[in-house]
Amino acid sequence: QVQLVQSGAEVKEPGASVKVSCQASGYTFTGYYIHWVRQAPGQGLEWMGWINPNSGDTHFAQKFRGRVTMTRDTSISTAYMVLSRLRSDDTAVYYCARVGSIAADIWGQGTMVTVSS
Amino acid sequence: EIVLTQSPGTLSLSPGERATLSCRASQSVSSRYLAWYQQKPGQAPRLLIYGASSRATGIPDRFSGSGSGTDFTLTINRLEPEDFAVYYCQQYDSSPRTFGQGTKLEIK
Numbered sequence: 256q257v258q259l260v261q262s263g264a265e266v267k268e269p270g271a272s273v274k275v276s277c278q279a280s281g282y283t284f285t286g287y288y289i290h291w292v293r294q295a296p297g298q299g300l301e302w303m304g305w306i307n308p309n310s311g312d313t314h315f316a317q318k319f320r321g322r323v324t325m326t327r328d329t330s331i332s333t334a335y336m337v338l339s340r341l342r343s344d345d346t347a348v349y350y351c352a353r354v355g356s357i358a359a360d361i362w363g364q365g366t367m368v369t370v371s372s
Numbered sequence: 373e374i375v376l377t378q379s380p381g382t383l384s385l386s387p388g389e390r391a392t393l394s395c396r397a398s399q400s401v402s403s404r405y406l407a408w409y410q411q412k413p414g415q416a417p418r419l420l421i422y423g424a425s426s427r428a429t430g431i432p433d434r435f436s437g438s439g440s441g442t443d444f445t446l447t448i449n450r451l452e453p454e455d456f457a458v459y460y461c462q463q464y465d466s467s468p469r470t471f472g473q474g475t476k477l478e479i480k
Contacts, residue, residue: 290469292417300409300417300460300471316468350416358407358464360428362416 257281259289259351259363266369272339275366277351284332285309288354291325291336293347294365301347305354306334341370374399374463378472384480391448393475395461400441405465408437408446411474412457420459421446453479 262276277289291303304315306325313325324337334351349366352359375398385391395406403424409417419428421437424444434449448455456479461472 292471299474300411300462302462302469302471314467318468352417354464357422357426357428358405358419358462359409359417360419360422362418365416 257353257361259353259361261349261351261363261366264367264369266371267341268372269341269343269370271341271370272337273341273368274335274337275349275351275368277334277336277363279332279334279353282353284327285329286355289325289327289334290352290354290359291323292350292352292359294350295344295347298347303336303349308334338368341368343370346370373468374401374466374470376461376463376470376472378459378461378475380475381473382476382478384478385451386480387451387453389451391446391451391455391477393446393448393459393477395439395444395446395472397442397444397463401444401463402465403440405463406437406439406444407462407464409460409462410455410457411460417460448477451477 260278265273285308288305290305293301306313308327327334351363353361377396379394406424408421411417425437436447438445458474458476460474
């Protein structure tokens with residue numbers, strides 16, 4: 256079936272970087288954008304940006320520019336999000352989502368990233 | 373940046389009742405690019421409605437969306453126990469693809 260499977264939980268110290276993966280299956284990986292959305296504990300959803308798996312083009316929310324990188328490996332249908340210079344307020348669940356013409360119809364299970372010294 | 377304001381923040385209703393959730397945008401949003409999501413505790417969001425009024429695959433017809441311009445509504449008829457959750461609207465008309473702050477639908 257169509258699914259996105261994300262990597263496991265991470266604990267990082269302030270100032271470090273984290274890399275979250277998102278592996279797609281059941282559909283043509285290059286046919287849909289991958290968006291990244293995060294959710295701090297008890298808070299709402301925050302959109303971070305997208306990557307076009309076909310071209311590698313990316314676009315980020317202004318808030319994250321300079322700290323976030325999104326890449327992909329089409330040979331294994333996997334997208335990656337790297338967030339650097341982590342702060343305590345980056346503690347959140349990070350989701351990847353497939354986006355076509357009908358909004359984010361498939362979501363990964365989420366990856367908890369905890370930033371703590 | 374388009375700001376989406378959802379109301380009410382919390383809605384307390386009983387099973388069998390009708391829920392009406394509002395999403396107001398700070399500037400006009402093309403109806404083709406307004407979505408609604410449901411999120412239950414510990415789960416990823418699930419797409420309910422896209423294009424303001426089209427139900428996503430597998431979504432029961434008790435869920436309906438309407439609206440245009442700056443005012444959008446999600447209506448849930450005959451609430452079922454599994455409908456009690458948090459609901460978010462999102463615009464994907466312009467960047468950043470903002471979400472509303474959410475409406476919590478709780479059992480009265």
